[in-house]
Amino acid sequence: MLLKIYDKLLNHFGNQNWWPADTKFEVIVGAILTQQTSWKNVEKSIKNLKNENVLEPKKLFNLPVKTLEILIRPSGFFKVKSKRLRSFLEFFVENYDGNLDKMFELSLNDLRNNLLSVHGIGPETCDSIILYSGDKPVFVVDAYTLRLCERYPIIKTKKYEEVREFFEKNLPKDVNLFKEFHALIVELGKNYCKIKPICEKCPLNEGCKHEISNNDMPNR
């Protein structure tokens, strides 16, 4: 079932090659900045950080908050997100000396729990970090994934943990597959799921229960 959906999406959209970033650390910063924000805007912030040569753990840690706010302004919620970046950096430098290998040495479970304890890192950001920066097999669930589950009915619950476990149990434990699948679901959501008329051309048109409104995103 899930693999069939995956194949259709892959055939239609092709390989997405997520996450676009030069370093693992950049992935983490991007994961926090992209919360409820278009990637285009995040790119501007990332570019600013690179231009200032501060896109490294200790350098970012030592950056004054005011400066950080200015640099990440294009990606929105800049005061909230500068705090969230600070929370992560403090956690990261204090516990792992700003060393990603050290952090990712943890067991999947400890890693998840520790990241989730950081203020501003919720389930999706946590799992994006683990999958795309840590290369470990957790499935990232987002609002698009929940909507997909609703429309085909794949699973009744809308609870993050349950949906994540369902995908992980019903797919081969393949990091690359998890990366691509999540990216493809996002691509699907961006292109086809908003307005009913477009559904005719949707690769998942068959069996879709999209009947109602233009916007029925789970968290709006």
Next chain:
DNA sequence: ACCCAGGTGGCCC
């Protein structure tokens, strides 16, 4: 002038 974007935490009931 709207509407939306690769969420999260706070507060209320």
Next chain:
DNA sequence: GGGCCACATGGG
């Protein structure tokens, strides 16, 4: 446990 709200910029 669920429902609503603030957070903010840039693009369509």
